[in-house]
Amino acid sequence: MIAQIALSLLLGVVLLYAWAQYRRSPIVTVLSCAVSLIGFYFVWFPSHATRVAELVGIGRGADLILYVWACISLVVLLNLHLKLRTQHELLTQLARSIALANATPDPSRISSLTEAQTSQPRYRLADGPRPGQTADQSA
Amino acid sequence: MRDDHFSSTWVVCPAYNESSAIVSVITRLRQAGHDVVVVDDGSSDDTRQLASTLATAVVSHPVNLGQGAALKTGIDFALAQGADVIVTFDTDGQHRDSDIPRLLDALVRNQADFALGSRFLSEPLNMPRMRRILLWGATLFTVATTGLRLTDTHNGLRAMTRRGAQALRLRQNRMAHASELLAEIARSQLRYVEVPVTIDYTTYSLAKGQRTGDFVMILLDLLAGKLYR
Secondary structure, eight states: OHHHHHHHHHHHHHHHHHHHTTTTOHHHHHHHHHHHHHHHHHHHOHHHHHHHHHHTTOSOHHHHHHHHHHHHHHHHHHHHHHHHHHHHHHHHHHHHHHHHHHOOOOGGGOHHHHHHHTTOOSEEOOSSOOTTOOOOOOO | OOSSEESOEEEEEEESSOTTTHHHHHHHHHHTTOEEEEEEOSOSSSHHHHHHHHSSEEEEOSSOOOHHHHHHHHHHHHHHTTOSEEEEOOSSSOSOGGGHHHHHHHHHHTTOSEEEEETTSSOOBSOOHHHHHHHHHHHHHHHHHHOOOOSOSSOSOEEEEHHHHHHOOOOOOSTTHHHHHHHHHHHHTOOEEEEEOOOBOOHHHHHHSOOHHHHHHHHHHHHHHHHOO
């Protein structure tokens, strides 16, 4: 009984966590909820677990529950991986902001600016292909 | 901008430890009259110093983030400079600056927002067989997932209008950015066109380029990107 209550509490925490994650990743929430609800059921009806375990070719119900826990761990691992990605995206934005803030182009090197002074567009589409160029073969 | 001329064209060159190739690449682009922004992606060699003497501007990531992140930074920079057209160009020497006018022509002639280089519309030079098979697989994958009708999905030479660049939401930092960019083009529903370009396969560019195992990582990155908002 003590073990059942302890496991149920842990599974409840997993459910709460899954619910809190819904806005960020619905897939993780759905997977976590499914796995922990199955866990709940088997914790309180171990004989059913044994029956299902025998049905799918696993010897004991306890082993099946162990596998369910392994599944939860994998889902949590996936969620952690995805969270790391989000962190990395933030790092990217930060690094990009720093890079762009420190970049100061030398106006004298910008061709378009220099040519704007002579009011000549730098690139103009000619009526036909330019010398040394084939006609447009684009798909 | 859709017009018969572009007054401000910026070439974005992402660079990571490219000190042996960058000088000739940037010199040729500058001689052709292009504004070039080199995005140094946290190189540990003297790529940044070499680029700063040649390029119109150098933007430096404080840490290495990946080619996709470097492209996005370069595109953001070019947009901030008021670019009408942005060209992406690899810094390992595999692209030819003479292909850029063709891309710009294709944008105007087809009233397109994206002109994508394709090595398979012209005769590829010295392409290893394994590379050909991998690219063929990548093309099938892209056609299946985005519905775009393309012949070459991993070509770093592209041109896009300002409107096209602004429509892209790029989040993939590493090699999966090429597939993501195409998915974004499909999502934007803007017009795209493929243009034949030549890729020069050298020992150096092949060593710098993607390896077979990278394609597995690209698939995993794309999958993870789909799982998370």
